Amino acid sequence: MINLNMHYSELKDSYLFYNISEKIKAYRQANPDKELYHLGIGDVSLPLCDAVIKALHSAVDDQSRKETFQGYLPECGAPFFRKAISDFYVNKGIDIKPEEVFASSGASNELGDIIDLFDQSSKALIMEPAYPAYIDDSVIAGRKIFHQDTGRDTMFLASPDKSIDADLIYLCSPNNPTGAVYNYEQLKEWVDFANDRGAIILFDAAYEAFIEDDSIPHSIMQIDGAKTCAIEICSLSKTAGFTGTRLGYTIIPSELNRNGMNINSMWVRNRTTKTNGVSYIIQKGGAAVFTDEGQKEIHEILKVYKNNAKVLMKVLDELGIWYCGGKNAPYIWLKCPGNMSGWDFFDYLLNEIQVIGTPGEGFGKCGSGYFRLATFGDSKKTIIAAERIRDLISKKEN
Numbered sequence: 270m271i272n273l274n275m276h277y278s279e280l281k282d283s284y285l286f287y288n289i290s291e292k293i294k295a296y297r298q299a300n301p302d303k304e305l306y307h308l309g310i311g312d313v314s315l316p317l318c319d320a321v322i323k324a325l326h327s328a329v330d331d332q333s334r335k336e337t338f339q340g341y342l343p344e345c346g347a348p349f350f351r352k353a354i355s356d357f358y359v360n361k362g363i364d365i366k367p368e369e370v371f372a373s374s375g376a377s378n379e380l381g382d383i384i385d386l387f388d389q390s391s392k393a394l395i396m397e398p399a400y401p402a403y404i405d406d407s408v409i410a411g412r413k414i415f416h417q418d419t420g421r422d423t424m425f426l427a428s429p430d431k432s433i434d435a436d437l438i439y440l441c442s443p444n445n446p447t448g449a450v451y452n453y454e455q456l457k458e459w460v461d462f463a464n465d466r467g468a469i470i471l472f473d474a475a476y477e478a479f480i481e482d483d484s485i486p487h488s489i490m491q492i493d494g495a496k497t498c499a500i501e502i503c504s505l506s507k508t509a510g511f512t513g514t515r516l517g518y519t520i521i522p523s524e525l526n527r528n529g530m531n532i533n534s535m536w537v538r539n540r541t542t543k544t545n546g547v548s549y550i551i552q553k554g555g556a557a558v559f560t561d562e563g564q565k566e567i568h569e570i571l572k573v574y575k576n577n578a579k580v581l582m583k584v585l586d587e588l589g590i591w592y593c594g595g596k597n598a599p600y601i602w603l604k605c606p607g608n609m610s611g612w613d614f615f616d617y618l619l620n621e622i623q624v625i626g627t628p629g630e631g632f633g634k635c636g637s638g639y640f641r642l643a644t645f646g647d648s649k650k651t652i653i654a655a656e657r658i659r660d661l662i663s664k665k666e667n
């Protein structure tokens with residue numbers, strides 16, 4: 270009889286967002302007339318920008334004519350897409366060649382797939398609170414996981430701990446869920462740590478487009494030494510509204526080697542075996558994000574989300590609630606008032622004012638008592654939600 274991957278049985282019973290959606294479903298059934306205000310799941314609310322839509326339409330037309338029709342594309346990405354990303358990095362002063370760029374169907378897919386490159390014995394280090402997929406991917410792969418807790422004392426950022434014997438280091442900046450960002454010096458510590466011990470950093474840069482401050486690197490490849498220890502995983506989901514369209518890219522420097530093997534070449538081998546690439550139409554749409562017009566348009570959209578963050582932060586400031594994130598990141602991570610647990614605060618906001626957020630407990634034990642607000646919602650509804658939070662908490666405190 271076949272043996273299954275029994276590591277699936279070690280996964281936690283239900284995924285955070287499943288629990289939340291069940292609670293929302295039950296609330297809706299009991300209160301069908303109430304409007305809900307979503308500051309929970311990190312999905313965008315604004316459509317693709319014009320430059321992308323035009324490129325998608327034109328790519329569809331290409332597929333309708335014999336002369337422009339495209340069949341299979343190179344598995345690692347269409348040359349025009351890899352070049353667009355390479356130019357984007359070069360324009361930021363980071364030397365990345367098109368061959369170091371791989372198209373993906375999104376960061377989630379890539380985070381799950383890329384750990385194929387590492388032996389099962391390699392041990393993962395995950396800073397918590399963390400995006401849940403890092404843990405689940407590592408559990409499914411049967412990897413030993415070191416959990417490194419972070420807290421308010423370090424603004425939810427972690428520094429390398431030499432006593433932790435990790436091979437694969439997950440870093441996410443700007444962070445989901447905390448909105449925390451590493452500066453150059455802090456990332457350099459991680460790069461030195463990884464190079465010293467021969468570890469690899471999986472750098473999740475899904476939210477790089479939200480960075481405003483010059484003191485915050487957009488890419489780990491801006492750090493000296495990163496090209497010998499880091500893989501960068503990026504997504505167009507939040508940058509350009511591709512959550513439903515699906516496209517991302519991964520940077521694997523050509524000088525990244527371990528055990529006498531070149532990791533870029535290994536990933537080429539992996540992709541050419543396990544995928545037939547990403548759709549021509551979608552890559553055309555993605556390349557349009559990196560045109561001047563596309564960049565201008567996506568940053569107009571990001572401004573709307575950033576304004577949502579300002580609206581929410583203003584209310585938290587008025588209420589004297591501790592939080593981090595919100596700046597350089599689309600998430601606000603707050604301490605639940607009155608020492609409530611994240612799940613209690615979730616129920617309280619849902620039942621009293623119909624505002625939905627995400628309990629910190631869903632991102633690891635040290636997230637307990639914290640709460641995540643996402644800023645991707647409709648701006649009018651975010652204003653109403655912020656007012657409702659202000660009225661509810663100030664009434665509770667008086």
Ligand code: PLP
Pocket residue numbers: 311374375376377378400441444445473475503504505506511512516517
């Ligand atoms: N990485 C982080 C930190 C995320 O928050 C998300 C999505 O929310 C992803 C990766 C997945 O992005 P994608 O939509 O590209 O799969």
